[in-house]
Amino acid sequence: MTTLNQDLIQYVLRQADTPLILAQRLCAWCSHAPELEIDLALSNIGLDLLGQARNFYSYAAELSGELSGENVDEDSLAFGRDDLAFCNLLLAEQPNGGFNDTLVRQFFLDTYHFLLHQGLSQSSDPQLAAIGAKSLKEAEYHLRFSRGWMIRLGDGTELSQKKMQQAINDLWRFTGELFHSDDVERCLAEQGIAVNPESLQAPWLQIVQQVLQEATLQLPEEEAYRHGGKQGKHTEHLGFMLAEMQFLQRAYPGCRW
Secondary structure: OHHHHHHHHHHHHHHHHHHHHHHHHHHOOOOOOOOHHHHHHHHHHHHHHHHHHHHHHHHHHHHHHHHHOOOOOHHHHHHOOOHHHOOOOHHHHOOOOOHHHHHHHHHHHHHHHHHHHHHHOOOOOHHHHHHHHHHHHHHHHHHHHHHHHHHHHHOOOHHHHHHHHHHHHHHHHHHHHHHOOOHHHHHHHHOOOOOOHHHHHHHHHHHHHHHHHHOOOOOOOOOOOOOOHHHOOOOOHHHHHHHHHOHHHHHOOOOOO
16 A cells, blocks of 8 residues: 555656646746737746646645655645656756747647546546546647647748747657656556556647648657656756746745745
8 A cells, every 4th residue: 555655646746747847937938928918828828737736746745744644745845856856757847948949848748738637537536536627627728729829830931830840850859758657657557546658649649740730840750769757867957947946945944925
C-alpha cells in the first residue's frame, strides 16, 4: 500500500508540475504579447493552468501528509522543491522565444492535455476524476485558441508560415516525452487510476496532423528524442525559471500575505 501511495504522489506531482511551469511561462507574456486580445488570452490560459496545478498540488499534499505524518501544503510543493525534484515535461520549460515558439509549444501541450484530462476524468480515483473533468472544460478552450492561431499563422503570409514551421522543427524533439511511460504510470494505469501516456500518442498525432495540414505546415522528419523531465532530468532553462518563481518563499520561508 505504501508503494502504491508513493507512486500516486509521484504521478499527481507530474500532473501538477507541468501546468505550473507552463503557467509561469505564459504569464511572462503579460504586457508583451503582439496585441491586447492575445495578451489577455495568454494570461487567462496561464491562470487556468495555475488553477489546475493547485488542484493537483493540494491532492499531492494531502497524500504526502497521510503517508509521512508531516504538514505538507501546496506552497511547499510548488516553492520548496529544487529543480531536480520537479517532474514536469521538458516541453513546458522551454523559453517563450517569439510568439510563434510559444504558440507551437502551447498547441502541442494543449492537444496532450485535452486527451490526458479526457482519460483522467474516467479515473477510478475519485479525486483525479474530479480534477480531470474540471480541467477538461478549460483544456477544450485552450486547444481551440492555439489551434485557431496555428491555422491563421501557418496559412497566413510567407513570413508567418516560415516562422511557424521553424518553431515546429525546433520543438518537435521534446514531443516524444509526452508519450514516454515508466513503471509508475504503467502500474497505476493497470489499476485504472492513471492514464498510460502511450495510449495518447495515436490520437495526439492525428489531431496534430489534421491541424498542420489545414495550416499548410509539415511534420518534421526528425524523430522526437528528448525525455527525462518526469524523472527530474531537465534542461538548463528550468533552474533559471525556478530561481525567479521561488525567490520570495526562499528568501522569506513560510511568509504569508
